[in-house]
Amino acid sequence: MSLLLDALRWFTDPAHYQGSDAIQTRLLEHVELSGLAVLIGAMVALPIGLALGHTGRFAFVALNVANIGRALPSLALLAFALPIAFGLGLGLGFWPTLFSLVPLAIPPMLTNAYVGVRNVDRDVIEAARGMGLSEPGILRRIELPLALPLVLAGMRTAAVNVVATATLGALVAGGGLGRYIVDGLGLQEYDRLFAGALLVAVLAIAVEVAFSTFERRAVSPGLEARAGAL
């Protein structure tokens, strides 16, 4: 119990809201880095996943990317990213962490986009084609809206994984909320450690909840009614 009080005291100390190690600065660093990684990952994964789903080609690749992604531990990704970033002369901190986060973000988005488009009822697509819709038109106006629940679920998984793993960036001298955990561990300052862990945990859960809420809002009400009826 006293530890929670210590952590509370740590949060109320005005010194922790000033300078480069301020809570709001670290939080912003964490969110910026994670957001950028998910954005880059989505720009790579979604076009590939949607296109493969539309054509139905390379199913084996699209489905197994997610499994490979799971077998790559986040710390190993960081280990691979560091020599690469260093070889490119980008140094420590931000870049190696970003390099390790993007490959982590891609697999769930790619596989979910593929499965989402693939699962669209073939009759619906035939009907669309019969009504004269072009292939890009089918993808944009039929397949994408119907695949949206799975696409968004993939983005949620990616975002939660990325936010969690961005914590490890502190190991390669990066910023973000992981700083408090790594420094707290190194300095044996348990209040800092505990407070940092609380911040990271709350941020991850907040991202999960925010995406779930957005998913419910963004999905077409027609789809929702049908899912409920099943």
Add this chain to the structure above:
Amino acid sequence: MTAGEPLIRWDWIASHTDEFARRLGQHLELTLIAVGVGFAVAFALALLIVRIPRLEGPITWVTGTLYTIPSLALFALLIPYTGLTVLTAEIGLTSYTLLILIRNIVRGIRGVPAEVREAAVGMGYTPRQVLWRVELPLALAVIIAGVRLAAISTIGLVTVTALIGLGGFGQLIYEGLQRFFSTELIAGAVLSVALAITADGLLVLLQRALTPWTRIA
């Protein structure tokens, strides 16, 4: 990563095979305890869910929330209470296996066709016999698929426990990061990925051996 130093120094790798073997032992031990204990807990909770479906929501919520908490943060939250010990690591690692394992065990049992269950009841099987002789064997393929996912993700997460001083292949990565030595860094990463792939392959073979009927279908 110092200038003039090659990315991988093979002589270092050749002279450290003893350490790799020791790290493999630590990595396996941490993984087996987590997946074993996780399976026992998940099995009990899954049977509870099958019997009392009302519990599915709350149990999924709790295990889902645990799953969402980043590993380093969960370890950090436990350290003040349980210290830099195996217990800290195992509480975290075990909690992460629960969501996947419970989901697959429940899905496997629910996937058994109702006619099969009724036939067993009609042949005079008690509920316990229906579970152990009909439902679980038929659910085995889905259950092992869950164990594969749990094993792969646990092997990955064990690397993080090196940060709290528990060894494993993560120790090589962590030391490599601190000493700025790419050979050790890459060795740790490659070995942990190789272990995950090997474990997954072995579990596929186990599943094929235990459920020969899935091959014919």
